[in-house]
Amino acid sequence: MEKINPAFLNHLSQMNQIKSQISENNLALIGSTQNNQIQFKDIMSQVLNNVNDHQKFASSKVTAIETGKSDDLVGAMIATQKASLSFSGLMEVRNKLVTAFEEIYKMPV
Template identity: 60%
Template sequence: MEELSLVQLQQDMSDKMAFHRQIATNPLSDSFMLPPTRQVVATESVSGQSLAFGEMLRGVLDTVDLYQSHASEKVTAVELGKSDDLIGATIAAQKAQLSFSALMQVRNKMVSNFEDIIKMPI
């Protein structure tokens, strides 16, 4: 009986590590409540990897947009007097601002890297 609980404890720790790895790889994702369902396989083809990158980028953009619209709805509700959750609206606005700022930093880094590649001699 104790061996079964040890195996279950090891499995729980493994699940928690996978959960935290998922958060570390994509902190803007709203899927934190769900355990990771898809792991990237190292043997995928180049086209599969570019598709996965495109899907990941689209997911990040959608998440930032979701944060922006959620914050806008909360702030509008507070301004119109429909809600008295000023703290929640402030937190949502800060979360939207932070996610947008992080997105712009990633975008600027990608543009900079692209410009560096263009400037490379052939």
């Protein structure tokens, strides 16, 4: 039987923290909308802002390493990967939405 890598457990706990933050953000968004109606534009705006924040943070971490202000290479790589994954997820959602729109567009009236 193989032992579980401690780094894997660390990544798993980080993923659980991100999952709980996303759930909390969604609940906050639901509570902030009028009559508890969630609008698509609000959700997409929040997602785009989150992806943009991840990209800006990763960029600042890499810039700090390049200029010698920081030596946290691991933190910069993790931030870069997080930004990359969030952008990839956003592109997958966009592709699914485009496909759904194309299917609706092809429906006979």
